[in-house]
Amino acid sequence: MGRRSPSPLLAATMRPVSPVLFLTFTLLASNAGHIPPGAAEGESREQKVWARAGSSAVLPCHLSPRRMSKSLKHLPDMTSVLWKRHGGSAHQEPHMVLEVEPSGLRKTALHMRSRVSVQDSALRNGNFSLRIDPVRSEDAGLYEARVTYNTEVQSCQVELGVITVTLSPPSPVIENEPLLLSCNSSHRASLVETCWFHNGCLIPTSRTFCSLPGALSIFRPAMSDAGSWRCQLRYSDNEIISTTYDLQILGFDGPTNPVVYAAAGSAADLPCTLSYLPSAFGINMVTAHWSRLAGGHLQDWGISQNLSSRSFPLHLPVVWPGDAGQYHCAVSIGSKKIIRDVTLAVITVTPSIQGLVSEGSHLLLICSLTHPQGHERFQWKYLDSAPTNSKVAVATSRNLEGHRSQMGPTLEILQVSQKDTGTWECSVYGPEGRLGAAQYGLQITGAQVSSPPTIFSGQVTFGLTLTLFLLLTVCVLALAMQKKARPPAFPALEGMFAVTVPWKKMEEKQKENMQQTEC
Numbered sequence: 001m002g003r004r005s006p007s008p009l010l011a012a013t014m015r016p017v018s019p020v021l022f023l024t025f026t027l028l029a030s031n032a033g034h035i036p037p038g039a040a041e042g043e044s045r046e047q048k049v050w051a052r053a054g055s056s057a058v059l060p061c062h063l064s065p066r067r068m069s070k071s072l073k074h075l076p077d078m079t080s081v082l083w084k085r086h087g088g089s090a091h092q093e094p095h096m097v098l099e100v101e102p103s104g105l106r107k108t109a110l111h112m113r114s115r116v117s118v119q120d121s122a123l124r125n126g127n128f129s130l131r132i133d134p135v136r137s138e139d140a141g142l143y144e145a146r147v148t149y150n151t152e153v154q155s156c157q158v159e160l161g162v163i164t165v166t167l168s169p170p171s172p173v174i175e176n177e178p179l180l181l182s183c184n185s186s187h188r189a190s191l192v193e194t195c196w197f198h199n200g201c202l203i204p205t206s207r208t209f210c211s212l213p214g215a216l217s218i219f220r221p222a223m224s225d226a227g228s229w230r231c232q233l234r235y236s237d238n239e240i241i242s243t244t245y246d247l248q249i250l251g252f253d254g255p256t257n258p259v260v261y262a263a264a265g266s267a268a269d270l271p272c273t274l275s276y277l278p279s280a281f282g283i284n285m286v287t288a289h290w291s292r293l294a295g296g297h298l299q300d301w302g303i304s305q306n307l308s309s310r311s312f313p314l315h316l317p318v319v320w321p322g323d324a325g326q327y328h329c330a331v332s333i334g335s336k337k338i339i340r341d342v343t344l345a346v347i348t349v350t351p352s353i354q355g356l357v358s359e360g361s362h363l364l365l366i367c368s369l370t371h372p373q374g375h376e377r378f379q380w381k382y383l384d385s386a387p388t389n390s391k392v393a394v395a396t397s398r399n400l401e402g403h404r405s406q407m408g409p410t411l412e413i414l415q416v417s418q419k420d421t422g423t424w425e426c427s428v429y430g431p432e433g434r435l436g437a438a439q440y441g442l443q444i445t446g447a448q449v450s451s452p453p454t455i456f457s458g459q460v461t462f463g464l465t466l467t468l469f470l471l472l473t474v475c476v477l478a479l480a481m482q483k484k485a486r487p488p489a490f491p492a493l494e495g496m497f498a499v500t501v502p503w504k505k506m507e508e509k510q511k512e513n514m515q516q517t518e519c
Helices: 008-013 065-070 453-485 491-500 503-518
Strands: 047-052 057-059 079-085 095-100 106-108 130-132 141-149 152-168 179-185 191-198 209-212 215-218 227-235 240-247 259-263 268-270 286-294 297-305 314-316 325-333 336-351 363-369 377-382 410-413 422-430 433-442
Touching: 047 057, 047 240, 057 152, 152 227, 152 240, 179 191, 179 227, 179 240, 191 209, 191 215, 259 268, 268 336, 336 422, 336 433, 363 377, 363 422, 363 433
Parallel strands: 047 152, 259 336, 259 433
Antiparallel strands: 057 130, 079 095, 079 141, 095 106, 141 152, 152 179, 179 215, 191 227, 209 215, 227 240, 268 314, 286 297, 286 325, 325 336, 336 363, 363 410, 377 422, 422 433
């Protein structure tokens, strides 16, 4: 770095016979307020540093490495540093900001006591930079450092410019509540243009944003508006100043209108999670409650308070299609309230045959969804026959043989067989992946078994034979009882006659016998 002539102020304070020591300055504009020092040798020409209010600033003042190497490795212990501020105008009488005496005693201005410092370890290495943390808008002005060691006196002059970004209403910024971002600086020229950038993209005036001189209006701040904002100010003297601001919005995590998919008969958890812990904004009172309007009646799940968490979920042990619909989570943060709507969609599998399913039947499994969003798609899978088995077998050509519409909401089984017994799963997919699933356990009962014709004929013949045998046995017993009642005259002929003579002739013969007996 080239050598420059000393300023008149330095010339008036240095002896002709002393070696000239040079101090360096750094001009640094930092959007985030962090100002790393640079070096320029031995001059009191005014340098400028920009910092955002609320961030830190370093006003550079240090000896150049070249001059340090030519003189001493370390400055003597008897070194004093005095930083003064000239105020808003260079014509004002300067006042002390920080002083380090040769004995090490330090003095600071009352209004900057806890915000200004110099590094002890850096003083002996020729670094006398002043650090201000945090910077305030009233800190803007001209600063001068006077460094005395041995018989030498050197000075630095640095002008601090402050950029201020303010929020209206002040932090925390609540989701969907109108917000005004203001950006201004201590620069004295007239403001010509203000540009705003979000995540590196220029923000035009629209129905959401309205750019004003030195300000930006956000009508309904959304969670997508959080992040890094940069305001760029252009002045009439062509000075361009910019700074960044990290905008934090207190709202809800996740999508704007979340949908929870749950199978009928299963449990469901509805989310309600804040983007930040309220205590990070100094908020100590937070209440939340859930409600749902169903059938003209308002269901309320009570109020919960949780200061150590930002999550307020609603747990439903069992859900059915009648429980589907829109639920409201209302969170009160101080005097403000934010509401998140959560939709519960229930997945149901309905068979075309109610009750027992017989083998060989034509079966339809219909997968239905309450409150569809229009982007869902369905997929059927055949799981292991044991529902508790964690191994999932993706539907293959073997176990889906004879089935149709596997990629739609309806699974058609043309002819139910024993291999279809088990658990069938209907999964609902969206652009973000699998959303939920419902299962159906298929039980096959009342199977119809066909027998070969020969076996069936043999069974019929055996049954008829047995029936005829029983009838003949009954007839023989009846005749035996009749014989005991009256012994026949001619046993052999009577037995034959009993078999061949009709029943009426037998009755006439009996009457004749009775008449002869009476005579």
